[in-house]
Amino acid sequence: MQQLLAPINAFLGCETPESWIQAAKKPEQLTVLLIDHCNCELKAAQTAMMMIRKYAIDKSSADILRLWAKPYEDFVYSQTRDVQAFLSRDIKKNDITSELVASQHLAVSADLLSKMIRLIKEEFHHFEQVLQIMTSRGIDYTNLRAGLYAKQLMGHVRTHEPLTIIDKLIIGAFIEARSCERFAKLAPHLDDELAKFYTSLLRSEARHYQDYLTLAEEVAGDDISERVNFFRIKEAELILAEDNDFRFHSGVPTMEVLLHKTTK
Numbered sequence: 001m002q003q004l005l006a007p008i009n010a011f012l013g014c015e016t017p018e019s020w021i022q023a024a025k026k027p028e029q030l031t032v033l034l035i036d037h038c039n040c041e042l043k044a045a046q047t048a049m050m051m052i053r054k055y056a057i058d059k060s061s062a063d064i065l066r067l068w069a070k071p072y073e074d075f076v077y078s079q080t081r082d083v084q085a086f087l088s089r090d091i092k093k094n095d096i097t098s099e100l101v102a103s104q105h106l107a108v109s110a111d112l113l114s115k116m117i118r119l120i121k122e123e124f125h126h127f128e129q130v131l132q133i134m135t136s137r138g139i140d141y142t143n144l145r146a147g148l149y150a151k152q153l154m155g156h157v158r159t160h161e162p163l164t165i166i167d168k169l170i171i172g173a174f175i176e177a178r179s180c181e182r183f184a185k186l187a188p189h190l191d192d193e194l195a196k197f198y199t200s201l202l203r204s205e206a207r208h209y210q211d212y213l214t215l216a217e218e219v220a221g222d223d224i225s226e227r228v229n230f231f232r233i234k235e236a237e238l239i240l241a242e243d244n245d246f247r248f249h250s251g252v253p254t255m256e257v258l259l260h261k262t263t264k
Contacts, residue, residue: 001199004206005184008177009211014234016178016185023246023253025189030137035144036248040179042072043150044208045123045213047172048116052100055165056113061100076141083135084097087128106162110216115211122204133197147247150175156234160251162219169216171226173209174235178249180205 024033038163049069053062063191077085100117102110131141153174157167183205190198216224243251250257 001186001202005181006201007094008146008180008206008209010112011177011213011232012174012181013232014239017252019252019258021185021189021248023258024186027075029246030214031139032246033248034134034139034143035141036132036147038127038134038141039076039144039146040248041123041127041130042076043146044175045069045072045120045127048120048123052116052120052167053167055105056102056116057100058103061103064099064181068120072127073112073261081141082130083141087132087135088107106165106219108215111218112215115215119211122208126200126201129197132195145245147243147245147250149247149249149251153235156231166216166220166224166227167173168220170231171214171223171258173212173216173228174231175249176205176212178210180209 023029040136046069051220053065057065071086071089075081086127093134094179106112134141150171154168157171158164169235180202183201186232187195187198213228216228238259239251244256246253246257
């Protein structure tokens with residue numbers, strides 16, 4: 001585990017604050033933690049899909065890709081949810097990635113498509129795993145306001161291509177790296193089932209971080225260390241700043257969060 005985490009910790013600008021871990025391990029925060037984690041897995045898949053649609057495939061393939069995401073989005077955005085029906089559906093019918101064709105939008109379109117498709121498959125699978133754990137514990141999936149972490153990072157994205165995609169890929173690397181670091185930090189403080197599950201996610205999250213970073217370097221075709229360092233500073237500022245909401249990527253919890261007085 002330490003060998004796997006070494007590059008992650010070197011990449012990030014700070015460690016998760018101990019106060020966040022203290023809040024996260026409280027039993028009363030488990031519902032929020034799991035629901036937000038579930039949402040993060042879907043958001044990661046959606047973000048990768050948007051990137052593929054814009055930079056790696058043509059319109060007909062984009063329509064096919066949307067069909068793949070439809071069962072997940074229908075479940076999340078529906079007012080009435082049948083968890084068992086969703087989890088027991090025929091997943092093969094939704095895995096239509098073999099029909100996707102890479103475009104020539106970028107020199108790395110084929111590599112982008114390949115890496116992001118693998119990421120999407122894994123994030124969808126993780127979404128289902130979290131949902132299954134929630135269901136087994138009697139935790140209903142409910143709507144939960146997203147934290148500001150990703151949105152605030154995206155606020156620094158440059159507006160001209162290829163600078164836009166380079167920044168988005170770098171941000172993707174930081175989000176995946178932070179997820180990996182937090183899974184590792186949390187695992188020792190959770191029950192056996194969750195500890196084992198979070199530990200099992202480390203390898204895929206570490207690979208996702210590396211895939212995003214590699215793609216950013218390939219698109220840039222030049223040294224991106226200055227831009228990576230820019231986002232390293234911005235990401236660390238968010239993690240170390242006080243945060244009134246408790247979420248999987250939230251910052252230092254305020255006293256209200258520590259006392260579990262915040263609302264959903």
